[in-house]
Amino acid sequence: MGNRNPFLPLSDAESPLLxxxxxxxTNIKLGLLDDQGRTLAYHTIPTEEEKxxxxxxxxxxxxxxxxxxxSCAAPSxxxxxxxATPGPMDLEAGMLLNPGNLPQWWDFPIRQRMSDxxxxxxxxxxxxxxxxxxxxWRGAGSQFHSMVLLTLGTGIGGGIIVGDHLIEGAHxxxxxxxxxxxxxxxxxxxxxxxxxxxxxxxxxxYAVVGRAQAALDEGHQSSLAKVAGSGTEITPLDVAQAxxxxxxxxxxxxxDTAEYxxxxxxxxxxxxxxxxxxxxxxxxxxxxGHPLGEAFLQRVRDQTLPRLLQPLRKTLRIEFAxxxxxxxxxxxxxxxxxxxxxxx
Amino acid sequence: MGNRNPFLPLSDAESPLLxxxxxxxTNIKLGLLDDQGRTLAYHTIPTEEEKxxxxxxxxxxxxxxxxxxxSCAAPSxxxxxxxATPGPMDLEAGMLLNPGNLPQWWDFPIRQRMSDxxxxxxxxxxxxxxxxxxxxWRGAGSQFHSMVLLTLGTGIGGGIIVGDHLIEGAHxxxxxxxxxxxxxxxxxxxxxxxxxxxxxxxxxxYAVVGRAQAALDEGHQSSLAKVAGSGTEITPLDVAQAxxxxxxxxxxxxxDTAEYxxxxxxxxxxxxxxxxxxxxxxxxxxxxGHPLGEAFLQRVRDQTLPRLLQPLRKTLRIEFAxxxxxxxxxxxxxxxxxxxxxxx
Numbered sequence: 152m153g154n155r156n157p158f159l160p161l162s163d164a165e166s167p168l169l170x171x172x173x174x175x176x177t178n179i180k181l182g183l184l185d186d187q188g189r190t191l192a193y194h195t196i197p198t199e200e201e202k203x204x205x206x207x208x209x210x211x212x213x214x215x216x217x218x219x220x221x222s223c224a225a226p227s228x229x230x231x232x233x234x235a236t237p238g239p240m241d242l243e244a245g246m247l248l249n250p251g252n253l254p255q256w257w258d259f260p261i262r263q264r265m266s267d268x269x270x271x272x273x274x275x276x277x278x279x280x281x282x283x284x285x286x287x288w289r290g291a292g293s294q295f296h297s298m299v300l301l302t303l304g305t306g307i308g309g310g311i312i313v314g315d316h317l318i319e320g321a322h323x324x325x326x327x328x329x330x331x332x333x334x335x336x337x338x339x340x341x342x343x344x345x346x347x348x349x350x351x352x353x354x355x356x357y358a359v360v361g362r363a364q365a366a367l368d369e370g371h372q373s374s375l376a377k378v379a380g381s382g383t384e385i386t387p388l389d390v391a392q393a394x395x396x397x398x399x400x401x402x403x404x405x406x407d408t409a410e411y412x413x414x415x416x417x418x419x420x421x422x423x424x425x426x427x428x429x430x431x432x433x434x435x436x437x438x439x440g441h442p443l444g445e446a447f448l449q450r451v452r453d454q455t456l457p458r459l460l461q462p463l464r465k466t467l468r469i470e471f472a473x474x475x476x477x478x479x480x481x482x483x484x485x486x487x488x489x490x491x492x493x494x495x
Numbered sequence: 496m497g498n499r500n501p502f503l504p505l506s507d508a509e510s511p512l513l514x515x516x517x518x519x520x521t522n523i524k525l526g527l528l529d530d531q532g533r534t535l536a537y538h539t540i541p542t543e544e545e546k547x548x549x550x551x552x553x554x555x556x557x558x559x560x561x562x563x564x565x566s567c568a569a570p571s572x573x574x575x576x577x578x579a580t581p582g583p584m585d586l587e588a589g590m591l592l593n594p595g596n597l598p599q600w601w602d603f604p605i606r607q608r609m610s611d612x613x614x615x616x617x618x619x620x621x622x623x624x625x626x627x628x629x630x631x632w633r634g635a636g637s638q639f640h641s642m643v644l645l646t647l648g649t650g651i652g653g654g655i656i657v658g659d660h661l662i663e664g665a666h667x668x669x670x671x672x673x674x675x676x677x678x679x680x681x682x683x684x685x686x687x688x689x690x691x692x693x694x695x696x697x698x699x700x701y702a703v704v705g706r707a708q709a710a711l712d713e714g715h716q717s718s719l720a721k722v723a724g725s726g727t728e729i730t731p732l733d734v735a736q737a738x739x740x741x742x743x744x745x746x747x748x749x750x751d752t753a754e755y756x757x758x759x760x761x762x763x764x765x766x767x768x769x770x771x772x773x774x775x776x777x778x779x780x781x782x783x784g785h786p787l788g789e790a791f792l793q794r795v796r797d798q799t800l801p802r803l804l805q806p807l808r809k810t811l812r813i814e815f816a817x818x819x820x821x822x823x824x825x826x827x828x829x830x831x832x833x834x835x836x837x838x839x
Contacts, residue, residue, distance in 0.1 A: 239806040248806075297665055311766070316660045320768025321641055322806045330765035330804055333679055335758050344804060349765075414679050421674035421693075422655070422766055424664025460674055460688060462583040462592075462666045 167230030167491060170215055170271075171484030173278060174198065174236040176252035179211060180477070183218040183229075184484040188289040190477075192221035204247070204256040205264070212268035230491045232273045233483030234265050235281035240323040245275050248323070274487040276317075278479050279325035283310020284317050285482025286429050290473040295426035299419050300472065301328055301412070303434035306343055307351040311423055315489060329355065333414040350415035354408050356387045356434055363390050363404045373400035391436050395443045402443075405436055409447050413454030416469070420455070424463055428455075431472030439471040511574030511835060514559055514615075515828030517622060518542065518580040520596035523555060524821070527562040527573075528828040532633040534821075536565035548591070548600040549608070556612035574835045576617045577827030578609050579625035584667040589619050592667070618831040620661075622823050623669035627654020628661050629826025630773050634817040639770035643763050644816065645672055645756070647778035650687055651695040655767055659833060673699065677758040694759035698752050700731045700778055707734050707748045717744035735780050739787045746787075749780055753791050757798030760813070764799070768807055772799075775816030783815040 166186035173180040176198060183192040196214055198207065211234075219226060237250040245262025247253070262275040276284075283292075283300035292298035292312065302308040309328025311318040318326060329342070329351035339348035340358060352358055363375055363385050374393045378385050393401035416428055430448065437444035452469050459467070474481060510530035517524045520542060527536040540558055542551065555578075563570060581594040589606025591597070606619040620628075627636075627644035636642035636656070646652040651673025655662040662670060673686070673695035683692035684702060696702055707719055707729050718737050722729050737745035760772055774792065781788035796813050803811070818825060 309766075313660070313662050316657070318657050318662075318767060320807075321770045321811075322768055322809060324768055324804065324806050327765040327768065327804055327807065331675075331762040332677065332758055332802075335678055335755075336680075346802065346804070411679075414676055418675040418762055419766055421671040422653075422763055423662060424666055424668055424670065426665045458676075458690065460668065460671055460690070462668050463664075463671065465666060467665075 167488075168224055168228045169484040169487045169491070170218065170229055170232040170269075171281075171480035171482070171487065172211055172214075172232065172234045173281065173479030173483055174207070174234070174253075175278070175479075176200065176237075179207065179214070180480040181211065181214040181218055182477075182480045182484060183222050183224065184481065186488060188481060188485060190481070191224070192218040193480075194218070194221070198253075200253050200255055202255075204253075204259040204261060207256075208261065208264045208268050211265060215269050226270070229271055231487040232265065232269060232271050233276065233281065233485070233487030234262065234273050235276045235278040235479050235483040236261065238277045238279075238324045240275070240277065242275060242277075242319055242323045245273075272490075274483070274490045276483055276486050277319065277323055277325040279308035280310045280317055280319055281480075281482035281486060282308075282431070282474075282478035283312060283326075283482065284485050285474055285478035285480075286431065286472050287312045287482075288485035289481050290478060291429040291470045292427055295468070297423070297425040298427045298429055299328070299416075299423055299425045300429045300431060301416070303354060303412075303430060303432035305356045307355055308432075311425070313423065313425070317486065328415070328419060331415050331418050333411060333418070350412070353411035354415070354434070359387050359390055359404060359408050359434065360385050362407065363401065366400050366404065371400045374398045375401060387434060391443060394436070405443065405447055406450050408434075409450035410454050413451050413458070416451065416455050417458040420459055420463055420467065426466060426468065428467070428469045429472050430469070431475075431478065435471060439473075444471070511832075512568055512572045513828040513831045513835070514562065514573055514576040514613075515625075515824035515826070515831065516555055516558075516576065516578045517625065517823030517827055518551070518578070518597075519622070519823075520544065520581070523551065523558070524824040525555065525558040525562055526821075526824045526828060527566050527568065528825065530832065532825060532829060534825070535568070536562040537824075538562070538565070542597075544597055544599055546599075548597075548603040548605060551600075552605065552608045552612050555609060559613050570614070573615055575831040576609065576613060576615050577620065577625065577824075577829070577831030578606065578617050579620045579622040579823050579827040580605065582621045582623075582668045584619070584621065586619060586621075586663055586667045589617075616834075618827070618834045620827055620830050621663065621667055621669040623652035624654045624661055624663055625824075625826035625830060626652075626775070626818075626822035627656055627670075627826065628829050629818055629822035629824075630775065630816050631656045631826075632829035633825055634822060635773040635814045636771055639812070641767070641769040642771045642773055643672070643760075643767055643769045644773045644775060645760070647698060647756075647774060647776035649700045651699055652776075655769070657767065657769070661830065672759070672763060675759050675762050677755060677762070694756070697755035698759070698778070703731050703734055703748060703752055703778065704729050706751065707745065710744050710748065715744045718742045719745060731778060735787060738780070749787065749791055750794050752778075753794035754798050757795050757802070760795065760799050761802040764803055764807055764811065770810060770812065772811070772813045773816050774813070775819075775822065779815060783817075788815070
């Protein structure tokens with residue numbers, strides 16, 4: 152064994168290390184973690200999707216070597232690699248199927264290729280699920296026994312963990328929590344996949360912008376009129392900034408988003424009965440410690456709790472995520488740790 | 496070991512037996528099962544709720560003795576008892592909390608008392624969850640890796656199993672699938688718990704009857720007018736019988752129920768991504784092999800699939816439950832078997 156990172160307590164000297172890798176459309180994040188989920192070394196490499204998956208797995212293998220150098224650890228210190236990619240995938244076969252943002256990587260046996268590259272066993276996972284497991288292991292869910300994570304962004308992703316059991320689904324799509332229905336009416340908004348009435352169709356980034364634009368079109372007074380008038384499209388950040396600056400229309404749009412989100416959360420809580428619901432992603436309006444983010448979160452709570460069956464309200468917590476963009480690689484490492492434990 | 500039931504193959508002679516008990520408001524079902532889930536002996540006793548839980552656990556203990564006599568088995572042949580009751584309960588503590596249909600049994604340490612009574616370890620479970628596990632182990636879900644069960648009746652209950660993992664929830668209520676929201680509008684119907692817009696508020700027995708009555712009130716022609724005109728309330732059975740006899744209004748009510756149910760199923764599938772959705776309970780309009788039941792099921796399928804994300808449609812099956820009222824005690828025995836395996 153090589154010298155260990157000085158932050159790693161001596162008592163952990165024999166506990167296994169884990170690598171977590173999170174493949175995104177732009178960057179690949181790689182981390183070396185100890186058994187407690189502390190990151191000992193970290194770096195990112197560009198995905199360079201167009202060069203194909205063989206090139207990327209080769210560079211991920213080199214990336215693992217770099218992690219070992221950074222932390223003065225030996226290859227034999229690593230128990231297992233956790234690898235997260237976008238879905239859909241065939242988890243059992245370790246195959247990437249046809250993710251929309253990795254068109255050159257379709258139908259690629261990524262688990263085996265990654266394992267060949269680094270000479271280690273690989274736990275393969277959906278990236279949204281891995282992020283959920285990361286928050287559960289080391290982030291906002293670490294005090295709870297079960298957690299539903301909603302990731303708010305252009306779309307709405309999610310992950311569900313019950314006990315130490317990650318619900319991975321029969322088709323490797325992660326938990327498609329953004330596609331729970333909240334409005335059955337024929338004229339309900341449509342989401343990015345043209346599905347009508349889904350949570351995403353009300354709370355995804357396009358939906359938020361769309362409601363702001365519609366309010367302007369209806370003649371509501373707002374500082375957003377300047378943005379729209381300049382010929383550029385309103386962004387979610389414009390809405391958030393206007394709301395923060397006291398713009399009433401923008402604030403209504405944000406708070407309406409919280410109310411729609413609560414409808415989806417009520418449904419998920421009744422189906423799963425979790426200890427905790429955690430909200431992450433870019434569309435949390437500043438998130439924890441930020442006045443607009445906190446007001447958004449409080450509105451979600453206020454609109455959720457009265458709709459729940461009474462016994463389900465007890466001890467339930469609705470909180471912001473804590474790990475940000477690191478949740479994916481941390482969770483991938485956590486899932487590798489879990490598989491390592493289970494197979495021992 | 497005593498003589499074994501002749502239906503038990505000799506090769507199973509050393510495999511453990513299991514007791515499954517399902518406590519309902521009226522009757523308690525008790526079964527002795529082998530490791531494959533075959534029922535070797537079965538009988539029921541009245542719940543006699545008013546005599547309190549100590550009396551009932553004593554009689555359940557005697558009921559286990561009777562099962563052993565029926566099957567010529569010895570107490571030492573039984574590995575574990577599975578005990579299912581209505582919730583809410585504290586599963587970790589083995590406590591029955593405050594189930595609405597067992598008012599004399601509130602705050603009763605039922606797992607320990609049952610274990611004291613029979614001298615065996617007891618796996619305690621929510622009755623809806625146990626029924627779901629029963630269908631998963633031995634019924635409609637036995638070919639699948641994951642299953643969402645919806646039990647259609649006065650209310651709508653449910654259970655979710657992923658892998659061999661039953662989602663029991665943080666508050667021992669089972670999966671409250673009947674309370675997923677399908678309509679957020681302020682004037683949506685309310686369910687038995689006065690919650691607005693829930694699946695149960697559209698597909699529970701009262702909702703079905705309510706829609707039939709509303710159609711009559713609006714002047715729609717129907718043979719149900721005779722029932723309503725005689726001063727008695729329409730029942731779900733009346734609606735089903737009229738629909739079977741070709742009454743168009745009644746058939747519309749049944750098919751509308753299928754369409755509302757599909758909305759809830761779409762939501763549950765997106766959240767969980769199961770292999771199978773199984774429909775049980777009294778409100779399945781005759782169920783499998785019955786023309787109205789089959790038309791109902793087909794409408795559910797036809798309304799569900801087009802609303803699903805494309806990858807989730809593959810291999811998904813929507814079927815009727817197979818075990819009827821036996822699912823609870825069979826599932827309780829199955830959960831006892833699972834715990835026995837896990838603790839060995």
